[in-house]
Amino acid sequence: MARDEPLLAPRTSSELSSLRNEDEEDALLTGQRMNRNEQSRGWVFWRQVGLFTWALVATVAVIIFAVIYQHQVIQKQGSKSTWGPSGKPTGKRNLIFMVSDGMGPTSLSLTRSFRQIELGLPPDDTLVLDRHHIGTSRTRSTSSLVTDSAAGATAFACGLKSYNGAISVLPDHSPCGTVLEAAKLAGYMTGLVVTTRITDATPACFAAHVNQRQYEDRIAEQELGEHPLGQVVDLILGGGRCHFLTNLTQGSCRADDRDLIQVAKEKGFHYVDDRDGFDALSLGVDSKLPLLGLFAEKDIPYEIDRQHVKDVYPSLEEMTRTALTTLSKATENSDKGFFIMIEGSRIDHAGHGNDPATQVHEVLAYDKAFAAVLEFLERDSTPAVLVGTSDHETGGLATARQLHKSYPEYKWLPGVLTKASHSSEYLAGRLREYLDGNGEKNNRVAQRDHIRKNLLEAGLGITDSTDDEVDSLVDLTDRASYILADMISRRAQVGWTTHGHSGGYSLVSISRRSISFIIFMRRVANWAFHLGVDVNIYASSTKDAWPLVGNHENTDIGSFIASYLDLDLQSITKKLLDSGLWSGPSSKVNASNTVDEFSWMGDPLGDDIRVDQLDSYHGDFRKRSNDNGFVSTQRRSCGCADH
Numbered sequence: 001m002a003r004d005e006p007l008l009a010p011r012t013s014s015e016l017s018s019l020r021n022e023d024e025e026d027a028l029l030t031g032q033r034m035n036r037n038e039q040s041r042g043w044v045f046w047r048q049v050g051l052f053t054w055a056l057v058a059t060v061a062v063i064i065f066a067v068i069y070q071h072q073v074i075q076k077q078g079s080k081s082t083w084g085p086s087g088k089p090t091g092k093r094n095l096i097f098m099v100s101d102g103m104g105p106t107s108l109s110l111t112r113s114f115r116q117i118e119l120g121l122p123p124d125d126t127l128v129l130d131r132h133h134i135g136t137s138r139t140r141s142t143s144s145l146v147t148d149s150a151a152g153a154t155a156f157a158c159g160l161k162s163y164n165g166a167i168s169v170l171p172d173h174s175p176c177g178t179v180l181e182a183a184k185l186a187g188y189m190t191g192l193v194v195t196t197r198i199t200d201a202t203p204a205c206f207a208a209h210v211n212q213r214q215y216e217d218r219i220a221e222q223e224l225g226e227h228p229l230g231q232v233v234d235l236i237l238g239g240g241r242c243h244f245l246t247n248l249t250q251g252s253c254r255a256d257d258r259d260l261i262q263v264a265k266e267k268g269f270h271y272v273d274d275r276d277g278f279d280a281l282s283l284g285v286d287s288k289l290p291l292l293g294l295f296a297e298k299d300i301p302y303e304i305d306r307q308h309v310k311d312v313y314p315s316l317e318e319m320t321r322t323a324l325t326t327l328s329k330a331t332e333n334s335d336k337g338f339f340i341m342i343e344g345s346r347i348d349h350a351g352h353g354n355d356p357a358t359q360v361h362e363v364l365a366y367d368k369a370f371a372a373v374l375e376f377l378e379r380d381s382t383p384a385v386l387v388g389t390s391d392h393e394t395g396g397l398a399t400a401r402q403l404h405k406s407y408p409e410y411k412w413l414p415g416v417l418t419k420a421s422h423s424s425e426y427l428a429g430r431l432r433e434y435l436d437g438n439g440e441k442n443n444r445v446a447q448r449d450h451i452r453k454n455l456l457e458a459g460l461g462i463t464d465s466t467d468d469e470v471d472s473l474v475d476l477t478d479r480a481s482y483i484l485a486d487m488i489s490r491r492a493q494v495g496w497t498t499h500g501h502s503g504g505y506s507l508v509s510i511s512r513r514s515i516s517f518i519i520f521m522r523r524v525a526n527w528a529f530h531l532g533v534d535v536n537i538y539a540s541s542t543k544d545a546w547p548l549v550g551n552h553e554n555t556d557i558g559s560f561i562a563s564y565l566d567l568d569l570q571s572i573t574k575k576l577l578d579s580g581l582w583s584g585p586s587s588k589v590n591a592s593n594t595v596d597e598f599s600w601m602g603d604p605l606g607d608d609i610r611v612d613q614l615d616s617y618h619g620d621f622r623k624r625s626n627d628n629g630f631v632s633t634q635r636r637s638c639g640c641a642d643h
């Protein structure tokens with residue numbers, strides 16, 4: 001087009017070139033050639049005047065409308081409006097942070113369709129979460145493109161990246177101040193609510209600092225206030241009682257004989273450990289702070305199993321309602337509100353177990369808790385924001401699965417999942433009990449009959465099991481949970497990319513290989529089961545959580561929490577750094593009777609921790625097929641608690 005123009009033409013002003021661009025666009029849109037040469041200078045002048053006038057009128061109109069709209073929004077929100085894209089929040093406010101551990105985008109598709117089928121809802125029916133989706137989060141850690149919950153929660157708590165396994169410590173093994181600690185020191189009340197152990201990675205990252213997530217005994221101590229900054233959590237509800245019980249009692253998993261329940265009581269905690277104790281709180285109306293509620297030795301049962309023992313364990317929704325009412329009441333007369341982290345912890349576990357029926361119930365339980373928070377926000381007069389996200393995806397879930405060599409039919413079958421009434425983990429436990437007990441040993445026919453009737457039909461709604469499938473449950477009891485999960489996954493045509501036995505239905509052939517292969521698979525599970533996919537960010541409204549709209553690094557979520565509550569994380573980090581020589585109950589003392597610096601955070605564990613550099617390829621693929629699955633001994637011996 002430039003060829004039409006004389007090289008030294010005087011028409012190089014920006015106005016003219018923008019007109020030229022418009023001509024070009026018109027030409028492109030209408031498919032007609034430009035006739036610029038025929039345009040008179042007068043036409044160009046008047047067109048410019050017209051455009052200018054139009055732009056002026058349009059701008060004024062937009063400003064007027066914006067002012068009117070803003071005015072109306074502020075009136076509608078009343079005193080609740082504390083923050084806009086142009087300013088920071090002021091005045092009393094609360095922040096509710098929710099974590100759906102291991103919930104990727106596919107978990108939502110799975111659960112949405114399941115719910116529609118189960119309740120006969122229309123195909124456009126959505127979860128509460130779906131209506132509050134505002135963005136996505138990138139999740140890599142400093143040591144891997146695939147994060148774990150520890151590095152993930154450190155990003156939320158400190159707003160900083162660290163290595164997998166780090167509990168709010170940085171790659172150089174120095175502690176980083178968390179939003180919960182900063183909130184507490186700034187006068188907010190604080191809480192943690194989970195369905196797994198309260199000492200597990202996600203909750204730990206808010207109120208503790210240790211070099212390895214496995215130091216759960218230490219985490220328990222710090223959560224109760226044996227912490228350089230003192231007691232930072234006011235309300236604790238969840239599982240994980242075993243790390244608080246002295247090793248002299250049954251049900252303890254502590255390495256030492258310290259009685260942390262006694263310690264908690266001495267520190268003034270009100271302690272409840274069962275459903276009666278929970279009910280006595282009257283959903284928060286009658287609770288007193290500080291509050292320690294530990295309702296299970298380890299995990300609170302999966303929701304799908306808990307439904308049968310509701311009188312023993314509270315639900316995530318009930319704990320959420322209790323916590324919000326308690327904290328709201330406790331801050332009634334304060335000029336500072338509260339910060340709470342609420343986690344749907346076991347969505348991740350269902351992903352690790354590749355158990356789709358269990359996962360949909362975990363996601364639904366989380367959705368209910370999310371709805372309960374929204375309801376609280378409607379009711380409560382203090383301005384607040386709810387932000388929710390996941391730390392990572394677990395399992396590589398796929399809602400469709402090719403079962404045969406032929407071209408696959410495009411479908412998956414949520415109806416299959418509606419027939420399940422128990423988790424495969426639970427059913428595997430019942431199977432073990434049966435086989436360890438009478439088990440009708442040596443009577444395969446009777447065993448098959450029992451397993452079909454009492455486990456497969458009653459627990460999973462599976463009525464078409466093959467003899468091979470049932471036999472593999474007996475022969476590979478150790479792996480029964482995965483086999484059961486795989487049976488239901490296949491029938492629902494739900495896939496998992498990180499399942500132990502990929503490459504066809506080869507359970508029986510696995511049984512003919514070595515048991516070490518199975519042990520190997522269980523060990524690698526905890527490494528392979530998280531995915532490096534982006535996860536969703538949710539919020540009560542985009543108005544309050546506007547900085548999180550769009551695609552973000554997971555650390556932005558921590559920064560948002562700090563910013564919304566006006567917290568200074570650096571000053572907390574400084575306090576923690578100054579506490580290097582702080583002498584905790586499990587600090588190490590050296591030969592000259594001085595506390596080893598930062599030994600309160602536990603050993604960094606030597607070369608097992610890889611920091612700063614991403615994983616590189618170590619020939620793993622070849623290794624696996626060569627050694628038939630023998631795991632090298634430098635690998636961590638047990639990943640049983642690693643999620």
Ligand SMILES: *[C@@H]1O[C@H](CO)[C@@H](O)[C@H](O)[C@H]1NC(C)=O
Nearest residue numbers: 246247248254255256257258
């Ligand atoms: C319990 O803890 C003490 C140290 O506090 C230890 O000496 C003892 O061996 C432990 N007992 C058991 C059974 O683990």
Ligand SMILES: *[C@@H]1O[C@H](CO)[C@@H](O)[C@H](O)[C@H]1NC(C)=O
Nearest residue numbers: 590591592593594595596597
């Ligand atoms: C003990 O630790 C302190 C503080 O880190 C250090 O100054 C001192 O040299 C250490 N003493 C010995 C004998 O290691």
Ligand SMILES: [Zn+2]
Nearest residue numbers: 348394642643
């Ligand atoms: Zn996990």
